[in-house]
Amino acid sequence: MNSDLDIKMLIEFSKTLKILYVEDNKVSREALETLLGNFFSDITTAFNGEEALEKFKNNKFDLVITDIRMPKMNGIDLMKKIRKIDNDIPLIVSTAHKESELLIECIELGVNGYLLKPINHKQLTRAVNCICGRLYYLEETKKYERSLEELVNERTKELENIQTKLMHMTHKDPLTNLYNRRHFNEIVNTLMHIAYREKSALSVLMIDIDRFKNINDTYGHLIGDIVLQELAKILTKKIRRSDVAIRFGGEEFLVLLPNTTIKGAQSMANKIKKSSQETTIALSHSPNIVINFTVSIGISQCRCMKNEDKNTFIDRADKAMYRAKESGRNRVVVYDE
Incomplete structure (x- = not known):
């Protein structure tokens, strides 16, 4: 020394x-x-x-x-x-x-x-x-090695947290906190493959808020955002843990239902429709005025055993949803050729 x-x-x-x-x-x-x-x-x-x-x-x-x-x-x-x-x-x-x-x-x-x-x-x-x-x-x-290892572990954990947040940001819709279309594109093929492999049912709900443009034009986009958030809450509350709720775009929402036949999908859709029409939104600046909204829902079941692609699968639900609107809105319609 x-x-x-x-x-x-x-x-x-x-x-x-x-x-x-x-x-x-x-x-x-x-x-x-x-x-x-x-x-x-x-x-x-x-x-x-x-x-x-x-x-x-x-x-x-x-x-x-x-x-x-x-x-x-x-x-x-x-x-x-x-x-x-x-x-x-x-x-x-x-x-x-x-x-x-x-x-x-x-x-x-x-x-x-x-x-x-x-x-x-x-x-x-x-x-x-x-x-x-x-x-x-x-x-x-x-x-020194222990402190270095602790530092590396700490930094690694920080990076993992950042990656988790980034993943959340890229896969979640910031307004409703539901999954976004990007997540849908990644998961739908997986669910279709599982349904094909296990010979199980896979259904989808295509949901659209009725007269949403009128809500925005009459009450403003902030109120429109609240309506979107309320519907997202309904979906989150009603669906199962295995189901996937997605904000598909604008006022359109989509729910993927693994291991669910048309009958099961109809039951889920009717629960969502009922909760939506029973929901009331009070305006903060005009407490005496309340807003109600309804939804139109189209349903299709994947033809996985026939190697149906995701676009056709979703398009059939979309067509059923438009039939629900054409027949008076606030309805559930199953795609039927």
Whole structure:
């Protein structure tokens, strides 16, 4: 460490580490344990390799300091077993022996430091600073990576929210909050394919507000917008979760009804027609004046088994809707060739 600040940070960091110290000789163990107390606050001792291995298995340590020559299980065998459990934990060897074979085995095991007995404060300080510096910067790197990951996750979530909003904007009608024609173009083929595959019924309601132009001309476009919103509320309330309500354009609305025959579509259409004609809208500037509106509804069932295309499917409902208007409005008409 080059600066006083770094040394202080390192000392504070070392106090947070959990150490496993293995030494069979009581005098050596007590002497080094006293020295280690200058650096570490949490030191667990073991008298031999077997005891150390058992403690290592049952606890989380940041550093292992071990003697080499010990009864029952020597330091080399202990470190081999530790490496199988945790290949990254730092290891420091404490020994009075300098045999080349032992040193080579230690190198092969990736030992991070050596303490030659008798161990003095200067030797220990050098080894501890080296190991703790490495652990400190590894921990700081992990913190940085975690903060970076959190930042990435946060930004990703923000982007997902933006994408959801954009999807909502591109697929929803802003006035009525119903799906728009773009969404219809994307979903209708899917529903037709499902109906073909499952040999199920798919029907559609084409809904048009009667004399809507008169409402706009008489009361203004703001009131006209309220009428559109009221009809949208009716559709949202009456349809099932599997149904799809769409503002098709202007005062025209469309409802796709999966798994619904003509009979079921007629029942739904009559409920919508009834709710519409029972709805009243009071004018804010003239409370005594209320507006009523009615709808004309055309129905068709998809001829999916005959590979009917979406345009023909919808066109038949549109023609039925115009027949409803021609026959007096406020009616439900099923397309019938």
